[in-house]
Amino acid sequence: LALAYAERFPERVTELVLFAVTNTSRREVDWITRQMGRLFPEEWERFRAGVPEAERDGDLAAAYARLLAAPDPAVRERAALDWCEWEDVHVSLATGGVKPSLRYKDPAFRMTFARLVTHYWSHAEWLEEGELVRNAHRLAGIPGLMVDGRLDVSGPPDIAWHVSRGWPDAERLLIADAGHGHGVEGYVVAATDRFAGIA
Numbered sequence: 001l002a003l004a005y006a007e008r009f010p011e012r013v014t015e016l017v018l019f020a021v022t023n024t025s026r027r028e029v030d031w032i033t034r035q036m037g038r039l040f041p042e043e044w045e046r047f048r049a050g051v052p053e054a055e056r057d058g059d060l061a062a063a064y065a066r067l068l069a070a071p072d073p074a075v076r077e078r079a080a081l082d083w084c085e086w087e088d089v090h091v092s093l094a095t096g097g098v099k100p101s102l103r104y105k106d107p108a109f110r111m112t113f114a115r116l117v118t119h120y121w122s123h124a125e126w127l128e129e130g131e132l133v134r135n136a137h138r139l140a141g142i143p144g145l146m147v148d149g150r151l152d153v154s155g156p157p158d159i160a161w162h163v164s165r166g167w168p169d170a171e172r173l174l175i176a177d178a179g180h181g182h183g184v185e186g187y188v189v190a191a192t193d194r195f196a197g198i199a
Helices: 002-008 026-033 041-049 060-068 073-090 107-122 158-166 185-195
Strands: 016-019 144-149 170-175
Touching: 002 016, 016 185, 026 060, 041 073, 060 073, 060 107, 073 107, 144 158, 144 185, 158 170
Parallel strands: 016 144, 144 170
Antiparallel strands: none
C-alpha cells in the first residue's frame, strides 16, 4: 500500500522506508498460499484443508475471505485461526521454528488481520499485475530504503530488487539472518531517524 500510494501521489511523499517488501501480485499471493507448501507441506495441507473441499484448488485467499465473512461466528473464528497459524509458519525461518505470534492470541486482532490480508490479497490490491514494479520510476527524486531479510520467504528479496531497478533513489539493505519483519527493526528505526534528521 505504501508503494501504491507513493507512486500515485509522489508529490506528497518526502521519503519512504519499507521493510519486508511485497507487492501483492498474483504471483506473490500464489507463492504464499500455494507454492510455499513445498517448504511446509504438512502445515500447508492443514491450511488448505481449512476451506471447503470444492475451493481447495482455487484461490485460497478468496476462499478464506468468504469464510471470514460468513454469518456463523464459529466459522469466522476458525478461518481466522487457520489463516494466522499459516502466517506463523511462513514467517518462521528467521525465528528458529514456528512460534505462535502473541498478537494472534487477541481474537479481535486475529480477525482484523486475517480479514484485511485476505480482502486485499483476493483482489490483488486492485492493481494491475506488475503495476508497482512498472511504475517505480514515479518515485524518482524520493529517497528511500528497503530493508529485507535473506530468510524472508514471505516477501522474498527479489521483490524489492525489482522495485529498486526502477527507483534510482532507493537504497536496498539485505540482512543475512533476518526474516519477514524479524531482525530488521533496528535498521528501520535508524532509517526513519536519519530521514527525520535525528541521527
